[in-house]
Amino acid sequence: MVLELRIPHGAGWAALREMVPEFLSYLLSFVFLGIYWNNHHHLFHVVDRVNGNILWANLHLLFWLSLVPVTTAWVGKNPSAPLPTAIYGVVFLLAATAWLLLQAAIIRHQGAQSKLRAAIRRDFKGKLSFGLYAWAVALAFVRPWIAQALYAIVALMWLVPDRRIESRVD
Amino acid sequence: MVLELRIPHGAGWAALREMVPEFLSYLLSFVFLGIYWNNHHHLFHVVDRVNGNILWANLHLLFWLSLVPVTTAWVGKNPSAPLPTAIYGVVFLLAATAWLLLQAAIIRHQGAQSKLRAAIRRDFKGKLSFGLYAWAVALAFVRPWIAQALYAIVALMWLVPDRRIESRVD
Amino acid sequence: MVLELRIPHGAGWAALREMVPEFLSYLLSFVFLGIYWNNHHHLFHVVDRVNGNILWANLHLLFWLSLVPVTTAWVGKNPSAPLPTAIYGVVFLLAATAWLLLQAAIIRHQGAQSKLRAAIRRDFKGKLSFGLYAWAVALAFVRPWIAQALYAIVALMWLVPDRRIESRVD
Amino acid sequence: MVLELRIPHGAGWAALREMVPEFLSYLLSFVFLGIYWNNHHHLFHVVDRVNGNILWANLHLLFWLSLVPVTTAWVGKNPSAPLPTAIYGVVFLLAATAWLLLQAAIIRHQGAQSKLRAAIRRDFKGKLSFGLYAWAVALAFVRPWIAQALYAIVALMWLVPDRRIESRVD
Numbered sequence: 170m171v172l173e174l175r176i177p178h179g180a181g182w183a184a185l186r187e188m189v190p191e192f193l194s195y196l197l198s199f200v201f202l203g204i205y206w207n208n209h210h211h212l213f214h215v216v217d218r219v220n221g222n223i224l225w226a227n228l229h230l231l232f233w234l235s236l237v238p239v240t241t242a243w244v245g246k247n248p249s250a251p252l253p254t255a256i257y258g259v260v261f262l263l264a265a266t267a268w269l270l271l272q273a274a275i276i277r278h279q280g281a282q283s284k285l286r287a288a289i290r291r292d293f294k295g296k297l298s299f300g301l302y303a304w305a306v307a308l309a310f311v312r313p314w315i316a317q318a319l320y321a322i323v324a325l326m327w328l329v330p331d332r333r334i335e336s337r338v339d
Numbered sequence: 340m341v342l343e344l345r346i347p348h349g350a351g352w353a354a355l356r357e358m359v360p361e362f363l364s365y366l367l368s369f370v371f372l373g374i375y376w377n378n379h380h381h382l383f384h385v386v387d388r389v390n391g392n393i394l395w396a397n398l399h400l401l402f403w404l405s406l407v408p409v410t411t412a413w414v415g416k417n418p419s420a421p422l423p424t425a426i427y428g429v430v431f432l433l434a435a436t437a438w439l440l441l442q443a444a445i446i447r448h449q450g451a452q453s454k455l456r457a458a459i460r461r462d463f464k465g466k467l468s469f470g471l472y473a474w475a476v477a478l479a480f481v482r483p484w485i486a487q488a489l490y491a492i493v494a495l496m497w498l499v500p501d502r503r504i505e506s507r508v509d
Numbered sequence: 510m511v512l513e514l515r516i517p518h519g520a521g522w523a524a525l526r527e528m529v530p531e532f533l534s535y536l537l538s539f540v541f542l543g544i545y546w547n548n549h550h551h552l553f554h555v556v557d558r559v560n561g562n563i564l565w566a567n568l569h570l571l572f573w574l575s576l577v578p579v580t581t582a583w584v585g586k587n588p589s590a591p592l593p594t595a596i597y598g599v600v601f602l603l604a605a606t607a608w609l610l611l612q613a614a615i616i617r618h619q620g621a622q623s624k625l626r627a628a629i630r631r632d633f634k635g636k637l638s639f640g641l642y643a644w645a646v647a648l649a650f651v652r653p654w655i656a657q658a659l660y661a662i663v664a665l666m667w668l669v670p671d672r673r674i675e676s677r678v679d
Numbered sequence: 680m681v682l683e684l685r686i687p688h689g690a691g692w693a694a695l696r697e698m699v700p701e702f703l704s705y706l707l708s709f710v711f712l713g714i715y716w717n718n719h720h721h722l723f724h725v726v727d728r729v730n731g732n733i734l735w736a737n738l739h740l741l742f743w744l745s746l747v748p749v750t751t752a753w754v755g756k757n758p759s760a761p762l763p764t765a766i767y768g769v770v771f772l773l774a775a776t777a778w779l780l781l782q783a784a785i786i787r788h789q790g791a792q793s794k795l796r797a798a799i800r801r802d803f804k805g806k807l808s809f810g811l812y813a814w815a816v817a818l819a820f821v822r823p824w825i826a827q828a829l830y831a832i833v834a835l836m837w838l839v840p841d842r843r844i845e846s847r848v849d
Contacts, residue, residue, distance in 0.1 A: 171341065171511070174579045180590035199575070203568040210564060224380060225498070228373040235369070239344045250350035328565070341681070394720065395838075398713040405709070409684045420690035511681065514749045520760035539745070543738040550734060668735070 172198055172238050191245035194257075197324055198241040201261060204327045205234060205268070215284045216275055223278060226271040233264035244317075254316045255309035261320070262302040269295065298323050342368055342408050361415035364427075367494055368411040371431060374497045375404060375438070385454040386445055393448060396441040403434035424486045425479035431490075432472040439465065468493050512538055512578050531585035534597075537664055538581040541601060544667045545574060545608070555624040556615055563618060566611040573604035594656045595649035601660075602642040609635065638663050682708055682748050701755035704767075707834060708751040711771060714837045715744060715778070725794040726785055733788060736781040743774035764826045765819035771830070772812040779805065808833050 174195055177184035216223070240260050244253040276283045301323050309316035344365055347354035386393070410430050414423040446453045471493050479486035514535050517524035556563070580600050584593040616623045641663050649656035684705050687694035726733070750770050754763040786793045811833050819826035 172575070174576070176579055176582045176586065180583075180587035180593055182592065185592065185596070196572075199568075199572055203565075203572075206568070207561065207564045211561075221377065221381075224377045225373075228369075228376070232366075232369055232373075235342070236344070239346060242346045243350075246346065247350035252352065252355065253350055256355070391717065391721075394717045395713075398716070402706075402709055402713075405682070406684070409686060412686045413690075416686065417690035422692065422695065423690055426695070512745065514746070516749055516752045516756065520753075520757035520763055522762065525762065525766070536742075539738075539742055543735075543742075546738070547731065547734045551731075 172202070172241060175242075190248035191242070194241045194245035194248070197320060198237050200324045200328065202234065202237060204324070205230075205264070208268075208327075212272070212275070212285070215288060216279075218278070220278050222274045223271070226267070226274040230264060230267035230271055233260055233267055236260050237264075248317075249313055251310045251313050254313040255306045258302050258306040258309065258316060258320065261323075262299070262306065265295070265299055265302060294326060298326065342372070342411060345412075360418035361412070364411045364415035364418070367490060368407050370494045370498065372404065372407060374494070375400075375434070378438075378497075382442070382445070382455070385458060386449075388448070390448050392444045393441070396437070396444040400434060400437035400441055403430055403437055406430050407434075418487075419483055421480045421483050424483040425476045428472050428476040428479065428486060428490065431493075432469070432476065435465070435469055435472060464496060468496065512542070512581060515582075530588035531582070534581045534585035534588070537660060538577050540664045540668065542574065542577060544664070545570075545604070548608075548667075552612070552615070552625070555628060556619075558618070560618050562614045563611070566607070566614040570604060570607035570611055573600055573607055576600050577604075588657075589653055591650045591653050594653040595646045598642050598646040598649065598656060598660065601663075602639070602646065605635070605639055605642060634666060638666065682712070682751060685752075700758035701752070704751045704755035704758070707830060708747050710834045710838065712744065712747060714834070715740075715774070718778075718837075722782070722785070722795070725798060726789075728788070730788050732784045733781070736777070736784040740774060740777035740781055743770055743777055746770045747774075758827075759823055761820045761823050764823040765816045768812050768816040768819065768826060768830065771833075772809070772816065775805070775809055775812060804836060808836065 172195055174188070174191060177188050237260060240253070240257045244250075244257045247253045272285060272289065276286045279285060301319050305316040305319035305323075308319070342365055344358070344361060347358050407430060410423070410427045414420075414427045417423045442455060442459065446456045449455060471489050475486040475489035475493075478489070512535055514528070514531060517528050577600060580593070580597045584590075584597045587593045612625060612629065616626045619625060641659050645656040645659035645663075648659070682705055684698070684701060687698050747770060750763070750767045754760075754767045757763045782795060782799065786796045789795060811829050815826040815829035815833075818829070
């Protein structure tokens with residue numbers, strides 16, 4: 170789960186310019202992983218005890234996130250190709266699914282008094298992200314840049330940390 | 340101990356299809372390492388204090404697990420070759436041995452009242468895994484895919500976390 | 510954020526001598542990252558609670574620091590080229606900006622009684638580093654070695670940990 | 680500070696045999712790093728508070744240990760060459776020096792009642808390691824295998840964790 174940038178081939182401006190797509194995909198993935206990191210921090214604030222299901226749901230999330238460095242480097246190397254752009258979104262779509270399963274495992278373990286259920290409520294932003302990811306994956310095969318713009322929109326949408334949980338915890 | 344996937348050579352479906360064996364070996368190893376991670380979490384739940392022997396037994400386990408990324412990439416690159424398939428299993432056989440030694444070091448340190456000994460009892464699943472790994476290593480030289488199927492069976496068998504310990508801890 | 514050195518090409522003294530610029534840039538970046546690590550340790554000593562802004566300010570700092578391994582390897586490979594030398598400084602200039610934003614986010618969260626504000630006061634060293642980084646980036650295009658010498662001076666200047674905070678904490 | 684093994688070139692026994700020197704240097708370095716890890720664990724058992732000097736002494740130790748993966752891979756690739764064998768020992772000689780400086784920084788901070796000073800006493804094993812490392816570096820230029828044997832002896836000598844500290848802590 171360690172994002173990596175390769176060293177530019179050469180020492181001049183042309184070598185640096187050539188890095189732009191790789192840098193942008195690196196930046197976007199850093200923001201996405203940062204969002205997961207921050208929301209994960211907030212999520213486990215309302216978790217007192219874990220069980221086996223929660224550990225597995227957490228590992229399931231980690232699995233998809235562990236693929237992000239490869240998909241990031243792939244799309245960075247082929248910024249105008251449909252397939253890498255689509256796969257980039259598929260991995261985040263699956264990570265988002267894993268996130269929902271993790272929340273569900275925590276809520277089930279906490280039972281009727283679940284603090285997390287109270288904090289999340291309708292989860293409009295989560296559902297909207299899903300829709301945007303799904304559209305992006307489909308549109309990657311029409312115009313890759315549209316998909317890439319949608320990924321950037323989802324990232325911006327989540328840059329504000331999840332105040333719903335935060336307000337319950339503080 | 341960081342599993343890695345290489346970037347596909349090319350941006351099309353052929354490049355992606357070519358990655359399938361590497362992806363499957365990555366997935367299998369992720370599950371195995373996740374099993375160790377989860378069971379390790381449960382194991383140290385019943386450990387109050389560590390001594391030098393436990394630290395070394397733990398490092399011994401880490402040594403074999405640290406070889407998993409190399410054996411995973413090797414078998415992923417040569418999915419139909421007997422030797423990489425066998426070595427993949429040998430490393431997990433040695434990791435399983437290290438796991439038993441770690442349990443034994445903890446039980447010895449805890450003495451007669453060992454909570455871990457009470458939690459483990461006959462350890463049927465552990466002994467069965469041993470047998471399956473050993474058969475897989477031998478059968479890798481006959482048909483690599485049989486060995487690979489056996490690895491998948493062991494992984495599935497352990498996907499359920501070790502409830503024996505969990506039930507004592509909760 | 511893991512600094513890396515490549516293995517020398519060959520087994521003799523010539524191969525080792527060839528590594529000198531890469532080793533020096535590795536050493537310099539190790540010191541810079543060590544400074545951040547140490548000051549970060551001292552900084553969070555005076556932080557009791559974090560909020561979303563602090564988490565994001567922290568990730569923003571991590572983003573720039575995560576680029577250090579690439580810029581380090583790039584300048585190590587091209588020690589006499591202006592652009593890699595300048596970019597090396599730009600990344601640390603941006604990391605220093607992120608550090609100030611992190612301090613500001615903590616002070617805002619702590620309010621009027623901020624222990625951090627009392628500990629930092631005029632922050633002469635911080636401002637001087639800024640000026641030196643900025644001069645280094647500009648001078649990299651005149652004589653790269655002048656910029657490299659300025660980086661080394663900033664590193665030496667910070668090698669002494671931030672006693673202003675330490676004295677308040679102890 | 681992450682040891683790495685490369686994937687064998689090929690899928691047969693010859694490719695595996697070719698890995699033997701790399702595997703042995705990996706194993707030796709794993710043991711050395713494990714020794715530092717274990718002793719570090721014991722060392723910080725007798726440390727209640729850290730100051731800036733201790734943090735820097737710790738980073739100084741980490742610097743030399745962070746070079747171990749490169750020197751390990753270099754000697755693994757050139758097992759019969761004198762220079763890589765000597766440099767491998769030089770890095771551990773410098774790490775051992777850094778360890779002594781770290782102990783000294785802790786003892787100075789703890790003052791007259793230092794629990795660590797009482798636990799260490801004459802440190803015969805530490806002084807002997809120093810001598811063996813120094814001889815190994817010199818003898819690497821005569822017969823590399825003698826130096827390699829001496830490294831293995833030092834590793835074996837330290838495999839038993841530092842009971843002097845342990846006995847005081849327990």
